[in-house]
Amino acid sequence: MTPPLHAQTGPARPSRPEVLHVITDLRQGGAEAMLEKLILTSRAVTPEIVHRVISLRTIGTVGPRLDSAGVQVDALGATGLQSLPACLRQLTALLARTPPPTVVQTWLYHADLLGGLAAWRAGRTVVWNIRQTGLERADIGRTTRAVVRTCGLLSRHIPARILCNASAAIPAHARMGYDPDRFQVIPNGFDTTVFKRDEAGARQVRAAWGLRDDEVAIGLVARLDPQKDHATFVRAAAIAATHMPALRFVLVGRGIPDSTALRQAIAEAGLCKHFVLDSERSDIPRVMSALDVFCLSSRAEGFPNVLGEAMACETPAVSTDCGDARIVLGDDTYIAPVQDAAALAGCIMEVAMLSPAQRRALGARQRERIVREFDIREVWNSYLALYTELVGAPSAGQPI
Known part of the structure; x- marks a missing residue:
């Protein structure tokens, strides 16, 4: 330096x-x-x-x-x-x-x-x-x-x-x-030459997380912060898991593995075996590619960078109506009111229930929006x- x-x-x-x-x-x-x-x-x-x-x-x-x-x-x-x-x-x-x-x-x-x-x-x-x-x-x-x-x-x-x-x-x-x-x-x-799907990297990351190829992984990449509202993510996960018990959930970010409160909330929801907790990572395209659905649960954002990064990597994304998330997604189907865990769970399940081919098609459409609108x-x-x-x-x- x-x-x-x-x-x-x-x-x-x-x-x-x-x-x-x-x-x-x-x-x-x-x-x-x-x-x-x-x-x-x-x-x-x-x-x-x-x-x-x-x-x-x-x-x-x-x-x-x-x-x-x-x-x-x-x-x-x-x-x-x-x-x-x-x-x-x-x-x-x-x-x-x-x-x-x-x-x-x-x-x-x-x-x-x-x-x-x-x-x-x-x-x-x-x-x-x-x-x-x-x-x-x-x-x-x-x-x-x-x-x-x-x-x-x-x-x-x-x-x-x-x-x-x-x-x-x-x-x-x-x-x-x-x-x-x-x-x-x-x-x-977004630099879509950097943020793009990485299939080989996805397999490596999923293996490190202990996820099988046939498991549907719902993830959030965000530091532990009140504005990111991990509590709503956990509540939405609990609702979704009652309808789709095979779902897995992944949280990645600074402070995540060390949070006693977060681990307690997951345990109280009976989801310990469903969750993977990982710390801050720099290989975000690989992480996004390893997820089947990206879910932003924030109660406040400006322009949610991480949402666009997921979309650029062709990972189907859903979000709360925080900041300009609605503008980034460009589709109200996948937007839930802030702090509404039930509505967010509905968005998660709507994408998770799609066939792998349908999820890939949705991810491709979302990437095209990022390429077209946010270069x-x-x-x-x-x-x-x-x-x-x-x-x-x-x-x-x-x-x-």
Whole structure:
């Protein structure tokens, strides 16, 4: 990895088109995955645009991958509220001593706040990026709610634009004081050359999970988080299993195997032998390909990345009506009301009862929707068009 900011010395780099991304952390997650995809697509489509990434906390799992792709990545090592003033000073100093970047693109609330303030103090153009719709006390902690409210107050003064990946995020944030006139929706995108069906990988993953070829596996890939609502998934699984006792259920994500509460809920439902619990994985196309049905049970999302990833891998998907899940799926047949376990179980069973050939056909149709509507190259073009509008950077295909 590149040395920490305080260790960097030498003359200033020549002025070049640049996007300086500031993100709260680089552990695997939806925002982090989108940042990675966006940068890698930009490097392939518009290699003249330079990207740099600053993580307020750690380089996580995404940072090393970006670094190996030639992207400069730094981490400020923030560990709590007491370290945020130092982060602000570092970011402000960084922007002051380097050539003006094309734009400062922040990701997630803490980065919106600190990166926004640093950019404002340095006289740089900043774009915020909001990635969720759930802002209730059950969805986010007290500190994060305070950051959100502060950003709401600053939203009329600091960001040139506020991006969100779901239209549902606009009214939710307007209620927290955000300026609704600064919002612009750019959905998530998917690299369908990466997210595609992997039959060989599916067999290996299913074997590791102890699943037979003839067993129908219903899965959710998501970190353990109240917004992901694993409790509703377990309740839906219990209902579906009473009608289809041979069903198997798979949960994959950070914190899953270590959750005593989750294991207790599964045990109380009498489903211990039906469930597989796996930790966070990086081989998502293989994981998705190993599932027969993907089921998103979230009560709050922005644009649900993981839903599109499942669809891109031709895994038939069902979901609660969270964020823009309905827009991603494009078919209300497979949408259930949030926290309605019975309705979600109905969606699961409707797909699980199809023949293997019918499930494959449904999966193929869902992949085609992702290819047609959510191509990552078009999403990058939308970002680039915004940057061009705001600061006059060359658009795609123009000489620099």
